[in-house]
Amino acid sequence: MGTATLTIDLDALVANWTALDAASGRDVMTGAVVKANGYGLDAGRVASALAAAGARQFFVAAAEEGVAVRNAIGPGPAINVFSGHMPGDLAMIEQARLTPMLNSTEQLTRHFETLPGHPFGIQLDTGMNRLGMEADEWFAVAEIALSQRPRLVMSHLACADEPHHAENAAQLKEFHRLTDGISAPRSLAATGGILLGKAYHFNLTRPGIGLYGGLPFDAARPVVRLSIPVVQARTVLPEETVGYGCSWAADRESVIATVAAGYADGLIRAMSNRAVLWHGPEPCPLVGRVSMDLLTVDITGLPEIPEYLDILCPAQGVDTLAEAAGTIGYEVLTSLGGRYKRAYTGGPA
Numbered sequence: 001m002g003t004a005t006l007t008i009d010l011d012a013l014v015a016n017w018t019a020l021d022a023a024s025g026r027d028v029m030t031g032a033v034v035k036a037n038g039y040g041l042d043a044g045r046v047a048s049a050l051a052a053a054g055a056r057q058f059f060v061a062a063a064e065e066g067v068a069v070r071n072a073i074g075p076g077p078a079i080n081v082f083s084g085h086m087p088g089d090l091a092m093i094e095q096a097r098l099t100p101m102l103n104s105t106e107q108l109t110r111h112f113e114t115l116p117g118h119p120f121g122i123q124l125d126t127g128m129n130r131l132g133m134e135a136d137e138w139f140a141v142a143e144i145a146l147s148q149r150p151r152l153v154m155s156h157l158a159c160a161d162e163p164h165h166a167e168n169a170a171q172l173k174e175f176h177r178l179t180d181g182i183s184a185p186r187s188l189a190a191t192g193g194i195l196l197g198k199a200y201h202f203n204l205t206r207p208g209i210g211l212y213g214g215l216p217f218d219a220a221r222p223v224v225r226l227s228i229p230v231v232q233a234r235t236v237l238p239e240e241t242v243g244y245g246c247s248w249a250a251d252r253e254s255v256i257a258t259v260a261a262g263y264a265d266g267l268i269r270a271m272s273n274r275a276v277l278w279h280g281p282e283p284c285p286l287v288g289r290v291s292m293d294l295l296t297v298d299i300t301g302l303p304e305i306p307e308y309l310d311i312l313c314p315a316q317g318v319d320t321l322a323e324a325a326g327t328i329g330y331e332v333l334t335s336l337g338g339r340y341k342r343a344y345t346g347g348p349a
């Protein structure tokens with residue numbers, strides 16, 4: 001087989017959701033963020049597994065993603081859309097029964113005029129300056145918006161992965177100022193916010209990355225394994241070079257394996273000469289530049305030429321690989337390529 005296999009452990013995904021649900025506390029509902037096609041792992045599969053485990057609130061970035069999730073999970077759970085009610089979304093919101101998180105007076109007006117009575121939520125800005133109404137705008141429309149009974153009033157933390165960052169407490173205080181005394185359910189915490197503790201949990205938490213095995217949830221079970229087939233192996237003599245630009249030279253007689261994945265599969269060029277692949281517990285350095293479809297790997301230390309090398313596995317999670325490339329686990333996951341054979345283990349029957 002000439003393409004890599006991405007194995008997704010749905011039991012580990014569900015275990016991570018259950019652990020974050022427990023960490024969210026007893027009276028707090030735990031949702032699941034499945035935007036960007038379930039952080040690259042297939043939103044339909046991910047949402048179905050989590051719905052079977054009891055998740056009742058899903059979050060996506062755009063209405064188009066919401067339609068795909070609705071088709072996968074059926075009519076029961078709520079599907080909330082972070083980008084709110086955009087021009088052209090009306091039919092999708094209505095037919096897939098999506099709940100837009102309205103971000104501005106403009107969106108509020110659009111929603112109330114075109115879909116009166118249809119469920120909605122409100123997104124407030126508490127300091128990130130990305131999505132949501134700011135204080136003045138909110139106070140001007142709060143009375144009318146609240147009279148229409150929003151399903152959720154939410155905001156998002158900018159620095160929740162840094163527990164001691166002063167912005168966390170500042171945003172918490174602002175969220176209280178904007179929402180104390182309302183009867184609608186409130187939500188502030190994503191994965192990082194859950195780990196900040198009870199004060200941040202309100203009525204509903206919205207973990208994403210932690211479900212998929214990423215930091216800042218350092219107790220997460222790994223969810224993905226990426227095994228790349230070896231196409232061929234060769235001996236390289238001292239001073240011979242490997243790959244485009246001759247960026248790596250052997251300093252001893254070396255065995256180099258060429259494996260079938262590259263930057264077109266989301267293994268970005270910044271990993272060149274930095275990342276490590278694994279054969280079980282044995283590390284094998286990626287040498288030379290990442291090319292479009294291939295990586296070259298120093299397997300001199302192995303007793304024989306393996307059929308596969310892993311680049312995501314128990315020995316190396318998404319954050320370790322991300323660090324080698326100067327990025328974050330979120331980007332490694334959402335870049336995982338379309339050419340991989342995706343195999344799912346565990347999950348609902």
Ligand SMILES: *Cc1c(COP(=O)(O)O)cnc(C)c1O
Nearest residue numbers: 033156190191206207208209210
């Ligand atoms: C992506 C996102 C989340 C999930 O964040 P994680 O850090 O992946 O847990 C929650 N809320 C909003 C508004 C988001 O954009």
